[in-house]
Amino acid sequence: MRLLFVGDTVGNMGVSMLQEYLPKLKRDLKPQITVVNGENATAVGRGISQRVYKQIMSAGADVITLGNHAWNNAEILDFIDQTPNLIRPANYPGPDVPGRGYTIVNVNGKQVAIINLQGLVFMDNLNNPFDTINAILEQVGAKTDYQFIDFHAETTSEKMAIARYLDGRVSALVGTHTHVQTSDYRVLPAGTAFMSDAGMTGPYDSILGMQTDLILKRFITQRPVQFKVAETGSGILSGCVIDLSDRTGLATKIRPILINPDHPYSN
Amino acid sequence: MRLLFVGDTVGNMGVSMLQEYLPKLKRDLKPQITVVNGENATAVGRGISQRVYKQIMSAGADVITLGNHAWNNAEILDFIDQTPNLIRPANYPGPDVPGRGYTIVNVNGKQVAIINLQGLVFMDNLNNPFDTINAILEQVGAKTDYQFIDFHAETTSEKMAIARYLDGRVSALVGTHTHVQTSDYRVLPAGTAFMSDAGMTGPYDSILGMQTDLILKRFITQRPVQFKVAETGSGILSGCVIDLSDRTGLATKIRPILINPDHPYSN
Amino acid sequence: MRLLFVGDTVGNMGVSMLQEYLPKLKRDLKPQITVVNGENATAVGRGISQRVYKQIMSAGADVITLGNHAWNNAEILDFIDQTPNLIRPANYPGPDVPGRGYTIVNVNGKQVAIINLQGLVFMDNLNNPFDTINAILEQVGAKTDYQFIDFHAETTSEKMAIARYLDGRVSALVGTHTHVQTSDYRVLPAGTAFMSDAGMTGPYDSILGMQTDLILKRFITQRPVQFKVAETGSGILSGCVIDLSDRTGLATKIRPILINPDHPYSN
Amino acid sequence: MRLLFVGDTVGNMGVSMLQEYLPKLKRDLKPQITVVNGENATAVGRGISQRVYKQIMSAGADVITLGNHAWNNAEILDFIDQTPNLIRPANYPGPDVPGRGYTIVNVNGKQVAIINLQGLVFMDNLNNPFDTINAILEQVGAKTDYQFIDFHAETTSEKMAIARYLDGRVSALVGTHTHVQTSDYRVLPAGTAFMSDAGMTGPYDSILGMQTDLILKRFITQRPVQFKVAETGSGILSGCVIDLSDRTGLATKIRPILINPDHPYSN
C-alpha cells in the first residue's frame, strides 16, 4: 500500500498546484490513497469552502484533513457533517463538534484509517491528543489495516513525542502547520513512518503562503495587519509518499515530495 | 494634586457609566486631572473612534490612554496624530508609530506627565518597557512635577516588577488590561502609588465586558466565536484616586474607586 | 455554613502568617471549614513537604489545595496518596496521577466537597477543566451539600468563564495563582460565590512572595535567575469568607480577607 | 568563500559527532570558515563549559554561536568575556550583558561577520531583533565582506520574515532552535542564503537530543520531569554549506548537510 500526503494547501495557487501536480504524482508514484491538508485552501488562506473542497477532490485527493484554521470559513458548517472524507482535528472539545476526526477508506478491500489530530503547545486548548488517539485506536485499530495521522502542531518536540508514543501502533504520523518541510523523514524503530512537517502547497514567493510585505509589517509594527495570500510568482507543493507493508500494516519507507522552482518536478 | 484614573472603558455602557459618574466623582473627589483608559470604548469593544473620544472627553477626561486594542478601530489613524491627549503604549516598535506614548498636561502651572506603556508577558512583542520608560523619564523627568503611568499588561508579576523598578522615580503606576480590579493598592516604600489593575468600566453582567454566553462558547468549543459587548443589565465603573505631594511629586495615598450594584456610589 | 479560604501560602513567612492569624480568624469569624492553598508553602516557595503540611493543618486548615507548583517538591509523592485532605488539581492528565483532585469533608453531618481545578490559558496543558468538573459534579453533586472549588488559573477571563458556567451548580468558586487579590467578589445571579483571585499569604515586601531584586533581575536580563522567597519585612494574608445557605447549598455572601500593614487585622 | 554551519550541538554525543565529522567535512568541502551552534553542548544538554568550548574549537570550529540556553551553565560567565569567537544572541536586554553578539573573523584578508540573534515569538522577551540587526549592520556592514546570522527562533514565520527583511543585506541567515532540519534552503531573490533550521547534532535516537521516555513522560503527565541527554544509539550531524560570491558578498548556493544512519556520510 502506498499513501501520498500533501501538506497545507494555501489559497488559489495551492489549489492550482494540486490540479497541476496531483495527476502527475499519481501517474508516476501510483499511490492507492491520496490525502491532502486543506485548512488554508480558500482564496483568503483560511478554512475551506464547498467549492474548494470539490476542486481538491477532483484534483485527485481521497481525503482532506484540516487544522486550527478548520473553522475560519463558516461555510464549512453547511457541509462537513455530510462529507465523510473531510475530517477535522479529532480532539476539538465540547459537545456536538461538527464533522468527524477520522474516516475509514476502503482501498481494494483493505481498510485505511485517516486520522486528524492537533497539538497543544503554543496552540488552542484542545483535548489531550494522547487520550484522543488512544480512544480512536481502540475503535479502529482492530478493524483497519493501516492508520495514517495528520498531526497538526507547532513544535518539533510535541510532534516527535506523539510519533514515538505511537511507534508500532500506527502506520504513519506526519506533521503539518508550520508550512515548512522538514528533512527528518524516517521509519521509527517499531515501524511507524514519521516526518515533523510535510510543508505547504501554494505560493513559493511568500511567507508561509502570505504576502511577504504584510507579514513583515506585522512583525515590525506589532499592530494589526490584514494578511493576504500571495497571488503572483511561482508555486510550491510539499508532501511525502509512504510505503506500507501489506503484511504488518506498518511502514517500510517514507520519502519527501518537494516541487518548486529550485526542485522542478521529475518522475 | 489629586489624580483620578478610570480603567478600561468597554462599549456603549462603558461610555454611559463615564457620562453618569465622572461628573459626580469630579464633584465629590475634586481631582485636578482625570485619566481614562479607552482601549475598548467603541460599541464593539475594540479600539476607539473620534466620536467616542469626544464623548469621553466631554464626560470629564483630560487624557485618554490605550492598550493592545489601540489599533483595532482603524479610524484612530485619522485623528491620533492631531490629538495630544489621546496616547497609546509608548513602546510600540517600528518606524513612525502613529500618535505618541505620553503627553504633558499643565495643571495650574504644574506639569503632569501621563505615560502609557505595555507589558510583554503573554502579550505582543513590543519594545522593552524598562528601556522605553527610562528614555521617557530622561526626557520628561526634569521638566514635569508628576508622572503617572498606565501600564497595560497581563501578569501581576510584570506589573509589580516595573512598579518596584520605578519606585521613587514616578508618582504612580497603575495597571490595566485584565478588566478586574485588584485590592493591592498601596504606596510603595519610596513613594510611588501602585495598583496591579484598575479594573474595567462597562457592563457588569458580562465576562470582561463581553456577552457571557459567547465567551463561554469560545472556551468550551475552542472554535472561532465573534464576541459581542454586553448591552443589557447594570454597569460597573472601576478606577482609583491618587493623592500626590506638591513638595515631592510622589504619592501620599491611593484608594480604589468601584461602582456597581454591589457597591453603589456614595460620596 | 461558613467557609474560610486562604490563598497561595508562600514560604516560611506564609506559614507563620497562617499560624498567627488562622486562630484569630477562626475565633472571630467562626467558619465551620477552613481551606488553604499551599502550592508555594515550602521554604523555597515551590510545592509542599510533609512537615509544612502538618504545620498548616495544625494552624487550623481542614483541607489544603495546590496548583501548578504541586509537584515541585518531590517529597509530595511520599505522602499525598495517604493524605485525603491534601488535594491537587483534578485535571492533571495521564494514568495514575498521584493524589486526588477533590475530597469530601463531613461538617456536622453536612457533606462539603472541596475541589481543586487548574486553568489552561498560559498554563500547562492539563485536561479540559469543563469536562473534569462535570465529571466530578456527577459523582459528588447528589451526595454533597456544598461544593467549593479552588480554580488555579492565570487569566481573569478563564476564571470568570468557568464560574459563570457553574453558576447555580456549585456553592463557590474562588481563583488562585496570580498572588494578587481581586475586588470582584460577588454572588453570581444563580447563587455561586465568586472571586477572581484570593491573593497570597506570605512576604508583603516582595514580588508575589519572591525577593524583589531577583524578580527584577530576571525581567531586566531575561537570563536565568534563581528566585528566593523574601524572608524579611512584614507579612500579608489574603483570602475570603463565604456564607452558604443550609437550605440551598448556594452562597448568600462572600467577602474578602486581607491582612497586611496597610490593612491590620481587626475583628 | 565557503562557510560551513552546524546546528545545535547536544551533549557528549554532539561533541563526538563534531570530532568525527568536522575534519571529514572540512577535508571534503573545504570551507574557509566553520561555525557551530553550541547552546546545548554540555553533557546535560544545557549551555556550554570552557572544556566543551575547547573541544568544539579543536574539532574544527572557528566560531561558536549560542541561543536561549546560553546561560544555563553558569560557568560561561567565567570565560565568555575573554572569548571573542564564542557569541551569544545580540539582542539580550539590560545593561552589561556578558559576552558579545557578533564577531568579525579575518579569512585570508576578507572580513566575515558572524552574528547571533534570537527570535521573540514563543520565546523570552529579548530586544527587538529588527532593531538589533539594523544597529549591528550599521556598525559592521561597511567594514565586512560577508555577514552570516544564526537566528535562533521557534517559528518558521519569524525566521522567514527576518530573512526576507535582510534579503540582499547579509550573506546568509540560517535558523536554529527547533533541532529539526528543514528542507527550505534557498538563495532568496536578492542574494541572501536562507534555511529555516539547520537541525541538531547529537543523539539520533532521542527527542531533540533528550531521552525519549523522559520527554514523553513530561508530555503525558504535565508534571516536572528532569530531562537527560540520550547517551546511547547512533548520532546525527545537521547543518549546511553556503557558497558566497567574492564579488558581491552575497550567496550563490546553499545546501544541507545531514549525516545519520539513514543518510551515512559520503563525500
Ligand SMILES: [Fe+2]
Ligand atoms: Fe496551515
Ligand SMILES: [Fe+2]
Ligand atoms: Fe495550522
Ligand SMILES: [Fe+2]
Ligand atoms: Fe481592555
Ligand SMILES: [Fe+2]
Ligand atoms: Fe488590553
Ligand SMILES: [Fe+2]
Ligand atoms: Fe502560587
Ligand SMILES: [Fe+2]
Ligand atoms: Fe500557581
Ligand SMILES: [Fe+2]
Ligand atoms: Fe538548541
Ligand SMILES: [Fe+2]
Ligand atoms: Fe534553543
